[in-house]
Amino acid sequence: MKAAIFVEPGKMVTRELPKPKVEFPTDAVIRIVRACVCGSDLWWYRGIAKRPANEPVGHEAIGVVESVGDAVTDVEPGDFVIVPFTHGCGHCAACLAGFDGDCLTFKHQGSPVGYQAEYLRYENANWALVKVPGQPSDYTDEQLNDLLALADVMATGYHAAKSAEVHRGDTVVVMGDGAVGLSGVLSAKLLGAKRIIAMSRHEDRQAVAREFGATDIVPERGDEAVAKVMALTNGSGADAVLECVGNEQSVATAVQVGRPGAIVGRVGIPQKPEMNTNDLFWRNIGLRGGIAAVTTHDRGGLLQAVLNGEIHPGKVFTKRFDLDHIQDAYAAMDQRTAIKSLLIVSE
Amino acid sequence: MKAAIFVEPGKMVTRELPKPKVEFPTDAVIRIVRACVCGSDLWWYRGIAKRPANEPVGHEAIGVVESVGDAVTDVEPGDFVIVPFTHGCGHCAACLAGFDGDCLTFKHQGSPVGYQAEYLRYENANWALVKVPGQPSDYTDEQLNDLLALADVMATGYHAAKSAEVHRGDTVVVMGDGAVGLSGVLSAKLLGAKRIIAMSRHEDRQAVAREFGATDIVPERGDEAVAKVMALTNGSGADAVLECVGNEQSVATAVQVGRPGAIVGRVGIPQKPEMNTNDLFWRNIGLRGGIAAVTTHDRGGLLQAVLNGEIHPGKVFTKRFDLDHIQDAYAAMDQRTAIKSLLIVSE
Incomplete structure (x- = not known):
């Protein structure tokens, strides 16, 4: 599959990587429909923050569940989901209080994960993924962008x-x-x-x-x-x-x-x-x-406000790219010619 | 009248001072019934904070209104009141939001004021003073202490x-x-x-x-x-x-x-x-x-909880003194032989 790779400050490329698999019972593999570049990605793109080179990157997406681990019961293959950058368990004191961005039980494990790719392995899929009714094809281009914004920036x-x-x-x-x-x-x-x-x-x-x-x-x-x-x-x-x-x-x-x-x-x-x-x-x-509580906020009203057409947070995406033009997507944000760069990955 | 005077770090005395008068139309003169020593008074008593010498001190009391300025309409002579250390106007953005300890219109003016005395001149009396039903003689010793605690420490x-x-x-x-x-x-x-x-x-x-x-x-x-x-x-x-x-x-x-x-x-x-x-x-x-909103909290439930006997915040007063023993009152708190020192000033 294609994935955006950070090579060095100022340099992004697209490479072929093996398609991710379920590695732990709580994982889900997601086929990405749309992803985007975050202002915080510019920290390492600009060399201000350190980041390991030659790894997949990105942390915002919408997509369709492709496969799930044995312990995942809240979503199933075929579900259309918002893929938060957070991974709340839903039952610790932080998640219960509405601060799932600081989940007390979650720890990254297994292979590196990047959302700017054709597929991703999402950890703690059980509670954290936010289901969207229907399929991506049921939504307009604008609605898909609005939903994508709920993975991080709007939340x-x-x-x-x-x-x-x-x-x-x-x-x-x-x-x-x-x-x-x-x-x-x-x-x-x-x-x-x-x-x-x-x-x-x-x-x-x-x-x-x-x-x-x-x-x-x-x-x-x-x-x-x-x-x-x-x-x-x-x-x-x-x-x-x-x-x-x-x-x-x-x-x-x-x-x-x-x-x-x-x-x-x-x-x-x-x-x-x-x-x-x-x-x-x-x-x-x-x-x-501090760190946003994405699942809490999405379920607590943002998803409904998007589905109702009450808010259009996707208007922050002012330029669109595909994965083959990942360098341009980053450069547009770095040079402020885009407020936020959208990545169209699949239908 | 008798008033507690700060002489130098570690030394308090009682002196005769002229009885305070209304100096501004928003002033009230209060006859003090009970007052007390605050943990924050120990800052200058211990010489950690600077304070001008030979001035009256103290900022917590209950008492009876003796006289009021022309602009004071919310209290009248004879009213039994809690005398907060704060002086909220009741109508600025801070007071309206419930933060009268940060009143945007109040500024100290006129003679120095100390609550550890037989009388005090209270500024911005109109909204800030908290009226208590009846007279001091209607209350038990314990109730008077509970009411005194609402001037600062409990609030x-x-x-x-x-x-x-x-x-x-x-x-x-x-x-x-x-x-x-x-x-x-x-x-x-x-x-x-x-x-x-x-x-x-x-x-x-x-x-x-x-x-x-x-x-x-x-x-x-x-x-x-x-x-x-x-x-x-x-x-x-x-x-x-x-x-x-x-x-x-x-x-x-x-x-x-x-x-x-x-x-x-x-x-x-x-x-x-x-x-x-x-x-x-x-x-x-x-x-x-930050600084407590005394009037807001007293009126917002504390006074009623004291009047109902639901709370007994006056239990923090573990030793009692009169104005003639002001040095002992401070020493007891300084040496931690009292949690908080009460001053019995008048009936």
Whole structure:
């Protein structure tokens, strides 16, 4: 089968690999229909994070179950599924509390896995895979993209919004206009936010932010951005803040733009984890978030909202490629000519 | 009038000062019935924090309104009130959201104020003072102590529990066995926690913790404390954590004893505000808390729970003094012969 392979920073290729097999009783093998490239893939593509070379990559897909291990009873061959990057067991204290991205029982084992491929071996398939009614052919191109977004990016934006405890009627600030930040805007809207201030300085992303529900756009950064949000909120600050970047400036700004008691819901991987928590304490600002709980959020409302046509998170895919053009798919995101690159793998 | 005066670290005296007057239209002058010494007063008593010498001190009391400024309409002379250390306006974004300890409009002005005295000038009296039905003489000695605890310590413990989002049935860890930590235990119980693990190594405090609802006592600290909590929770960690100390070790332990998704509700003033937030992010541990919202919490249920006899937060007062023995009141807390020192000021 074809699989995307990371060769070295800046260089992706497609290679033929043996088709994956069930290796453990809890595995499922999935035929991939669509996959995509994540902003976090750029960390190792750009050489900022280390990653072993010559291994398959990618962690977002939709597909059809091809075969399952003996212990898998929740899905069967032929099922159309969202393939989360998470692998919750569904019964540990973390999964039961709705944090399946931090499942206490799951540990990767067996061969390396990459979702940017024709097939993948999915671990802990029993509870974690999210079944979609019908077959891929029952859905439009747009719907397939919306479903694909539920494998990570939309669930992650939603995790920021849930972590920030966005309530109906709230004023919400969203830091970051990448695919996750835009999904955060859409999530805030879905949760009933009345006013959504998107921090964005790119015109193409501002347009998607507005389409997703942003009522105000703030292109400033740092102290100027804080001043702008304060001016927009009568000097009070926002009720909730979504931090979808992770760098020091974005986190520092996020902490300053909330009103006392606001929570910063963060999903941007912290690039400078040391921070002065006095800035939180003296204004009762909360800090929550981390790895998204994909299965929990998909089953908890996102899948239904996509099936109803209430949300169209797939609009973050602004360019499409096939596996043979994997280098172009990465380059488009690296050079910001795409918000997020879609990979069409099979029908 | 008599007032407690801070002379220098380790030295308190009682002096005659002019009786306070209304200085601004939003002031009320209160005749103090009971006051007390706070663990945070020990910071400057011990010389760890700076404080101007020869000024009145204290920030917790109950009393009767003596006179009010022209703008005060919510209380009138003769009203029996809890006198919070906070001064919320009741109408800014912070107060409306339930964080009146971070009121956006309040600023101290006029003469210095100390609650360990026969009278005090209370600023922003209009919304912030908490009226108690009847007169002090209508209450028992125990009830008066319970009401006094609502001026700070119980509201602060409750703020930790609310910040940690304690839910019915939860397993809760409480870091700290001072008066605030013990109030945190009582608050967790009031909010329906099923299991309350109190971190305490002092027998007198363990006894109060058990009386307040602690089901388990962990005297260990650091890694051993984490291991003990994990053993008590089948390796999962607690659903909520209350941090009522503020030092580096306590905060570090608090972050480790929660299950994924747990929130550390903290009211201990951070002694080392720099922390590595990776420990939060990768396990979705939340960090909330800060200055308590006294008026909000008192009106939101604490006052009623005291009036019903449902809770007895005044049990944290284990020694009593009069203003003439203010030095002894501080020394008792400094030397840990009292959990919290009560001051009987007037009938």
